[in-house]
Amino acid sequence: MNATPANKIEPAEIVGHFINNRDVADDNRPAPITNPATGKTTRHVAMASKATVESAIAAAQDAFPGWRNTPPAKRARIMFRFKQLLEEHAEEIAAAITDEHGKVLDDAMGEFGRGVEVVDYACGIPEMLKGEFSRNVGPGIDSWSDFQPLGVVAGITPFNFPAMVPMWMYPMAIACGNTFVLKPSEKDPTAPMLAARLLKEAGLPDGVFNVVNGDKEAVDTLLGDERVQAISFVGSTAVAEYIYNTGTSNGKRVQALGGAKNHAIVMPDADIDNAVNALMGAAFGSCGERCMAISVAVCVGDEVADSVVSKLKAQIANLKVGTGTDSATHMGPLITRAHHDKVRGYVDLGVEEGATLAVDGRDLVVDGFEDGFFLGPCLFDNVTQAMRIYQEEIFGPVLCVVRAESEEQAMQLINDHEYGNGTCIFTRDGEAARYFADNIQVGMVGINVPLPVPVAYHSFGGWKRSLFGDLFAYGPDSVRFYTRRKTITQRWPSGGVREKAQFSFPGRQ
Ligand code: NAD
Numbered sequence: 001m002n003a004t005p006a007n008k009i010e011p012a013e014i015v016g017h018f019i020n021n022r023d024v025a026d027d028n029r030p031a032p033i034t035n036p037a038t039g040k041t042t043r044h045v046a047m048a049s050k051a052t053v054e055s056a057i058a059a060a061q062d063a064f065p066g067w068r069n070t071p072p073a074k075r076a077r078i079m080f081r082f083k084q085l086l087e088e089h090a091e092e093i094a095a096a097i098t099d100e101h102g103k104v105l106d107d108a109m110g111e112f113g114r115g116v117e118v119v120d121y122a123c124g125i126p127e128m129l130k131g132e133f134s135r136n137v138g139p140g141i142d143s144w145s146d147f148q149p150l151g152v153v154a155g156i157t158p159f160n161f162p163a164m165v166p167m168w169m170y171p172m173a174i175a176c177g178n179t180f181v182l183k184p185s186e187k188d189p190t191a192p193m194l195a196a197r198l199l200k201e202a203g204l205p206d207g208v209f210n211v212v213n214g215d216k217e218a219v220d221t222l223l224g225d226e227r228v229q230a231i232s233f234v235g236s237t238a239v240a241e242y243i244y245n246t247g248t249s250n251g252k253r254v255q256a257l258g259g260a261k262n263h264a265i266v267m268p269d270a271d272i273d274n275a276v277n278a279l280m281g282a283a284f285g286s287c288g289e290r291c292m293a294i295s296v297a298v299c300v301g302d303e304v305a306d307s308v309v310s311k312l313k314a315q316i317a318n319l320k321v322g323t324g325t326d327s328a329t330h331m332g333p334l335i336t337r338a339h340h341d342k343v344r345g346y347v348d349l350g351v352e353e354g355a356t357l358a359v360d361g362r363d364l365v366v367d368g369f370e371d372g373f374f375l376g377p378c379l380f381d382n383v384t385q386a387m388r389i390y391q392e393e394i395f396g397p398v399l400c401v402v403r404a405e406s407e408e409q410a411m412q413l414i415n416d417h418e419y420g421n422g423t424c425i426f427t428r429d430g431e432a433a434r435y436f437a438d439n440i441q442v443g444m445v446g447i448n449v450p451l452p453v454p455v456a457y458h459s460f461g462g463w464k465r466s467l468f469g470d471l472f473a474y475g476p477d478s479v480r481f482y483t484r485r486k487t488i489t490q491r492w493p494s495g496g497v498r499e500k501a502q503f504s505f506p507g508r509q
Contacts, residue, residue, distance in 0.1 A: 015045040018196040018211040020059040036102035036333040037323040039371030048214035053221040056210040060152040060179035063207030068177045072126040081202035083119045098324035100188035102332040103286045115167030117456035122175035141491045147483035149177030150229040154222040158235040159185035160289045166192045169232045172478040182211045189213045244468035255469035259393040260421035263296040265410045270426035276311040282450035283399040292422045298402045298410040305403045333373040340373040343396030350389040356381040415441040420463030
């Protein structure tokens with residue numbers, strides 16, 4: 001439904017789409033974009049109709065034959081130029097992230113930088129697409145494997161890393177020779193729109209990269225369209241599972257990364273001060289809205305737990321909550337009023353469930369920003385496995401301390417949890433760390449590293465209900481995800497030799 005005349009929003013104030021290297025204006029069902037620090041609507045974003053998404057898919061489909069046949073070295077040159085342009089526009093993109101997401105500017109710059117690293121990696125695509133070759137697999141017979149692009153690929157991304165998570169996907173997908181339709185989060189769509197314009201400036205041909213803004217209607221169109229060969233999704237587990245089930249039953253290749261509940265074990269021999277510093281950043285950085293945020297600290301032994309809780313309380317007292325544009329701020333607001341209320345509801349629930357609320361951030365007010373979606377850092381002690389605040393992803397500045405008696409018991413908690421995205425152990429004991437890394441049922445493991453987010457030339461993904469599909473995001477797995485193997489066996493009969501018909505299966509020769 002379009003905006004009614006009474007609340008008509010001028011099209012210039014509505015973020016549209018980017019299709020075929022052109023900005024596409026649209027005023028279909030405009031949804032507000034809010035600055036989380038002020039609580040004010042700054043702009044609107046159009047929700048693409050089915051027809052709009054289909055026009056983006058058509059543009060990508062038309063662009064595919066030419067792009068597929070563009071030499072990988074030429075595709076890499078566009079990536080080099082894109083990387084350079086991204087770096088020139090870093091401040092503008094980081095400012096857009098802070099404006100729409102609320103995270104602190106330094107943190108926005110950090111996520112942006114990690115996204116650019118994937119573009120760096122994509123610049124090496126000719127090396128990665130070299131394929132495999134075996135000469136003389138039989139007399140006069142050679143065999144090789146090619147890695148061919150799939151065609152039109154779609155990406156659907158969450159609000160919490162509006163620049164980085166899309167960059168986990170499209171640089172590698174298009175470097176591999178695919179064309180791409182991105183559906184970013186409707187809460188903070190500006191960073192990917194800026195990147196799309198820079199890709200055009202870098203020389204990317206029309207239709208190779210397209211952005212459609214929207215909601216379920218846009219996503220369902222991508223899921224149902226047979227021209228879309230593969231889907232990369234990052235978001236909450238409920239939606240990830242829906243995307244995976246629907247996409248695969250429609251014959252698509254799907255990787256769907258979901259939610260998390262990341263535990264850190266603090267062993268009795270750990271450097272407790274270092275561990276507490278690490279926990280502070282990992283739990284409260286970006287207001288806890290990271291899929292790799294540490295939301296549970298499992299302390300082995302009451303002595304460790306008492307010390308960790310008291311040191312955390314002291315540090316939280318000095319944590320500055322404020323706007324992302326204030327350079328003194330450590331933690332900004334949550335993304336929306338609705339999410340703020342949901343997270344706050346979990347804090348109320350934790351109290352009802354009997355956990356000890358050691359630090360209560362519920363009444364925090366940031367002077368001058370009373371309408372912002374701020375919530376102070378919260379710390380629960382004596383959290384147990386049966387509590388919902390332990391089981392469910394809260395996705396806010398809430399750290400739960402669970403007390404365990406041994407490393408085995410702490411690890412069992414993690415292995416029993418439905419999520420398996422990231423985890424970490426703080427210890428000085430190499431044997432304990434090695435045992436942990438070897439036996440923990442989690443996809444990304446840190447040893448004295450609280451946020452073990454793999455670098456661009458490794459791959460990112462979780463286990464259990466944190467990832468549906470077989471392959472991780474970016475890194476070597478992305479070449480496998482965004483290409484299809486083809487194995488060719490050839491013989492060129494020479495010297496006029498005629499072969500007799502053979503009726504047995506070709507065996508060792
Ligand atoms: P979300 O699942 O609400 O939204 C993700 C995307 O799906 C958005 O583009 C949204 O428009 C779309 N979407 C939402 N509901 C839909 C529906 N019913 N049908 C079809 N599409 C729908 O997630 P979010 O709130 O934007 O992001 C936070 C979540 O993302 C957290 O759970 C977090 O753990 C997760 N996340 C995971 C990773 C990871 O790597 N595993 C990384 C970042 C974020």
